[in-house]
Ligand SMILES: *[C@@H]1O[C@H](CO)[C@@H](O)[C@H](O)[C@H]1NC(C)=O
């Protein structure tokens with residue numbers, strides 16, 4: 001995830017002499033983007049000013065929706081994703097904002113009004129026209145062909161990007177997305193797989209919705225177009241599914257992710273105002289990394305909401321792993337981990353509310369939390385709080401720090417329900433099978 005923006009290699013100058021004079025220009029373009037992005041981080045960071053009195057939770061024992069079988073059985077543990085065949089249902093506030101309307105297709109942009117949590121101001125391509133991707137190829141990354149996803153994401157104007165049909169897109173290099181875009185996979189079965197991943201670097205206001213992203217591999221880099229009017233030499237990409245680098249107002253929703261070479265999602269370098277919701281993560285070691293460096297204090301501004309996701313089969317660790325910033329982990333369903341679920345270093349604040357955690361059977365894996373590079377005398381001051389979580393099969397959360405730690409204004413803190421609701425709230429996590437003319 002440590003990504004070097006651009007390398008100006010001399011052999012390139014020798015190869016393309018006419019571009020020599022432009023090097024300073026390229027350099028300026030990325031410097032300018034970095035500066036704008038830093039300003040965005042300041043603008044969208046929300047100060048921690050509220051002392052929220054202890055959250056109250058509905059009494060879950062009164063509910064018949066609970067099929068919680070306690071700790072005695074793993075029956076309630078979803079093995080993979082069961083196919084739901086019932087009528088359309090929206091089981092959490094984000095989904096209720098747009099799902100189950102028969103006209104979802106005519107009204108796709110309704111989605112732009114539905115983000116919650118720290119990424120709630122994200123509207124993506126709301127102000128833009130629709131761009132229909134018709135061509136799954138990715139042959140020319142410097143002069144992308146019209147109709148390809150790469151041609152769509154380099155446009156400087158806002159765009160709402162959709163897909164004409166189901167397709168597998170094998171990216172030959174990282175897909176460098178510009179600001180004010182929505183990538184909306186609804187209505188098609190779109191897989192980004194067996195190639196490079198998606199990069200959001202120094203951008204703002206991007207929605208990624210309804211994609212399957214898996215088997216992402218590193219790519220060697222090279223000359224890649226990163227805007228209509230700019231391209232440059234990129235170093236190797238690491239093989240992250242989605243890399244969020246110094247970017248703000250990012251909302252990842254209803255994405256299915258597995259088996260990437262590096263992380264599934266990384267957010268680094270002061271990236272903030274991010275919500276990752278309704279997604280289904282499986283078969284991966286390092287799932288979500290939020291902050292990559294113990295020495296980069298700029299990540300203190302990182303504020304990320306992880307809500308309504310299902311952390312499922314074959315996951316090992318980092319769901320998420322946090323540094324420095326403020327992380328709200330709310331109403332997720334954790335059914336598998338092989339090392340730990342939530343971890344971190346460098347005194348992050350982690351508020352875990354209304355999640356369900358089912359520990360693995362092995363007796364030494366029951367602890368949900370893991371602190372790195374700090375003795376207890378140090379980490380006991382980090383605010384890691386568990387409120388309204390449901391613990392099964394012996395799972396336990398080691399709390400630390402001040403229960404009254406200041407939090408951002410409550411409009412950025414999704415109101416939790418008790419963890420025993422998490423299974424229901426995440427039932428439709430992952431990319432949805434939305435068909436034209438039918439409720440989604
Ligand atoms: C960033 O903010 C500083 C201070 O407000 C301002 O002087 C500068 O012009 C801004 N830079 C950009 C690229 O917007």
Ligand SMILES: *[C@@H]1O[C@H](CO)[C@@H](O)[C@H](O)[C@H]1NC(C)=O
Nearest residue numbers: 051052053054055402403404
């Ligand atoms: C919340 O609960 C904790 C632990 O029960 C208690 O120490 C703390 O004072 C409470 N905070 C408020 C604001 O009521």
Ligand SMILES: *[C@@H]1O[C@H](CO)[C@@H](O)[C@H](O)[C@H]1NC(C)=O
Nearest residue numbers: 070071072073392393394395
């Ligand atoms: C399950 O819970 C019961 C009581 O609710 C307890 O007696 C038992 O030891 C628990 N089993 C495990 C494996 O934690």
